Amino acid sequence: MGSIPVNEQILELSDEIKNRLSPYLPEDVKLVQKGLMLYRQGLVTQLRMEQGEFRATVQDVTPAKVQLNPEILGQSKCSCPSEGLCRHQMAVFFSAYAQKGSVADWVSEWREPLRENMHQTNLATAWGLKKAKDLVKAEGVLKPDYSRWVQSFEVSFNTLVGGKKYTNPFIIPELFEIYLKRIRASAPVEKEWRLIYELVAAVVSFRNLVVLSNELGFDEQTVRRAYHHSFENLLGEVEEIVEKMGVQTLPFSFDEFIGHLKDEVFELLTCTRKGLEQERIQLHRLLWTELFRKKEWRQEEARKIGDHIKQLEDGENPVPYLVTRIHLFFLLGNDEQALELANSVxxxxxxxxxxxxxxxxxxxxxxxxxxxxxxxxxxxxxxxxxxxxxxxxxxxxxxxxxxxxxxxxxxxxxxxxxxxxxxxxxxxxxxxxxxxxxxxxDWDRWAELYALVGLGYDDLGNDRVKRLEKERPELLLGMLHQAAQHEIDQKNRGSYRMAVRHLKKLRTLYKKLKRMEDWEYFLTQLLERTKRLRAFQEECQRSKLI
Structure with missing residues (x-):
């Protein structure tokens, strides 16, 4: 690495990888182990810093060319066929990190949360928060349980995505996709239960991502650039699921789950005091329109939202509550109440x-x-x-x-x-x-429109001019008079030439309308008013207006 100052880049890369990899996931542990083995065998060569990236060759079975981006890990590249972070990239990272500190200490520090939280893992097992495949092995086919579903989503989210102080928001969508794959892999086999499971997962995941965004303090513009598509994807997924559920008869056993989900959806409004208002409102609106159709449910939700509006905290944005309450009034057919409330916002x-x-x-x-x-x-x-x-x-x-x-x-x-x-x-x-x-x-209203927005003859295209000459030439007179006077007022040779062109067009129109006396009178008055503008008078003579 020579004299290149790399400490700062190495620390950035270290933080990126710690945020990306979890010591709780077996595949991440294997990835670290394989990268560590390649590094310790001395297979990383030609390590250098170029264009803000760590670059090297890893002499694996097939040599791999690696580029590590310390700012955005997702933009790193490797010539091997693996997708995402691979063992070669990890080997290059360890080789670069060795320039700054102990690789063994880094690995030990990365594994530390796992050791500290082993007792929590044991508790999770006691609570029934095992992986789906383990539960199936232990208990056969697992009976659907709303609370256990939500608990497992929360644990998975906090393990893979939450619980870290990210400085780079572009890491979040990658981790969030890994998390979604995990929970989808544990979905029930039965088609009906799979739908309700995926719906609950999408709503809970949506809420958790909103809360995480708020905790990390990312402004809305940053969220939109980095991972707003994650919210859009979840909204699209919910819409598809609800559409599928709408064309089939739902079993009575779903009622309990739908009831719990209603409360979950209300928390979309209360989970943060501000931020992502439109997205939260949209999800609430979608579910209350298409899924929660009972009149008493909608009345109760409108009442709950109304109660919450009365006790808003300082700094809490009232818009999500007001808009969703108006929407519920419309769903209930109370248009008068809805319009009255809308008029007050x-x-x-x-x-x-x-x-x-x-x-x-x-x-x-x-x-x-x-x-x-x-x-x-x-x-x-x-x-x-x-x-x-x-x-x-x-x-x-x-x-x-x-x-x-x-x-x-x-x-x-x-x-x-x-x-x-x-x-x-x-x-x-x-x-x-x-x-x-x-x-x-309606040419008269058209002329009024042009005058209202401040447009004139010079803004007309050839098609408009030809049509006006044919159908309403008198409307062009006023526009040409204004355009000619505007050019004269500029008081320079170029504008005088343009004014004369407009005047010649005016003469042609007056002649067509058989109003040459009006033209002669106008021109006499104009020349008298502008007799001190010698350059304008010269242009009139040159063009044979005089």
Whole structure:
């Protein structure tokens, strides 16, 4: 390694590997042992630091070229066919670590948690938290048990993912995938029980990952870059499971599990005071819409959420409780209560969620329930786009909003409501509104729209100009007058030339409209006003306007 300062990189790599490998997992233990053996046999050669990576060759049965990335272990490479962290990468790590300290001490320190927690492992066995295959061997086919399932998920999560202070968030999705594979491998064999097991696992895992994110203090932007896809995958998985459960008759034995799961889903709202609000709301909404259908269940959940709202702690975000309570009111058919509560929530919080209910009711063709929602949505929209600030973000949201309200307006012949929506959504809806006006040939409103958003003749394409010349040439007159005056006001030779081009176009239009007297009068007045602008007068003479 020569004089290259590697201590800091080695420590980073050491922390990465400790976070990635667990002394509780036999395959991880074997991986460490194999890497240690290759290192101790002196099979690591040409060790060096290049471009921020540790690089070396490991003389195994087939020589392996290794690149170890100390910042993001998942971006490390090895020429062997193994996926993920392999024995060659471990051997290179030990060879690099030996430059700083004792490899034997590192291995001993890595194994320490296992020795410290052996008594917990024994307790876990006593509690029935063995691996599924061990339980099957000991007791035959294991009877489904909700509490034992959740307990096993918690232990697996804390062992593989939780319980560590990660500095690099990109490690989490790799460990989380390992954890999910573990718990899925222990799923019941029976198809029906497997579905409910996987549903409970997804909900509990989702909640645990939310809590871990909060404990680690990662901001939302970091979570979205590093492992937001893990939440999206779980949401997709829950949706698929619920869809499968919806097309089959569920046995009565499921009732107890569904009852427990309801409480689990409520904890999605209370498990953290802030963060990942939309994802938690979405999962709660999905399950209460598709799975928890009993009226008394929904009434009780709305009451529980209402009670919690009354006793929110300082700094606790009320949005997840307010939105889910509004959704439950809609599910119960209490639209008046839902709309009243929605109207009391600040626009920046509630407006995006209103599209969900507009889309849901439109899909079910519940048109009577859609209209008041659209009316409230349009009242709140301007403040919401002002709060968004970004033109791009507002444009993207307006596109979603138009898609949401179009089915209602189309099916019920409410062109008036659609046009009002387009007006409220300006300037982001300009293209759609212009298209609507041109479709019905409403040139006067079209001209007003152009003036409203501050567009003029120079913003017209050739197609628009030709169509206006043919259908409503008089509308071009005003636009050309404004464009010519704007160029004259710039007071430079280039703008004077452009002004003259507009004036020549004006002369052609006046002639077409048989209003040459008006043209002569206008030009005389213009030349009189600009007689001190010698360069402009010269351009007029050169173009033979004079």
């Amino acid at each position: 600040p626009e920046k919080f509630i407006t995006p969620y209103m599209l969900w209910w507009i889309e849901d009711f439109s899909a079910a063709r519940m048109w009577r329930r859609v209209e008041p929602l659209i009316e409230l949505f349009l009242q709140q929209l301007k403040k919401y786009t002002d709060w968004l600030g970004s033109y791009h973000s507002s444009s993207v949201f307006i596109r979603k909003a138009l898609r949401a309200i179009t089915p209602y307006c189309s099916e019920n012949g409410r062109v008036d409501l659609f046009e009002r929506a387009l007006l409220v959504m300006l300037p982001y809806s300009f293209a759609d509104y212009e298209h609507l006006l041109l479709e019905r040939g």
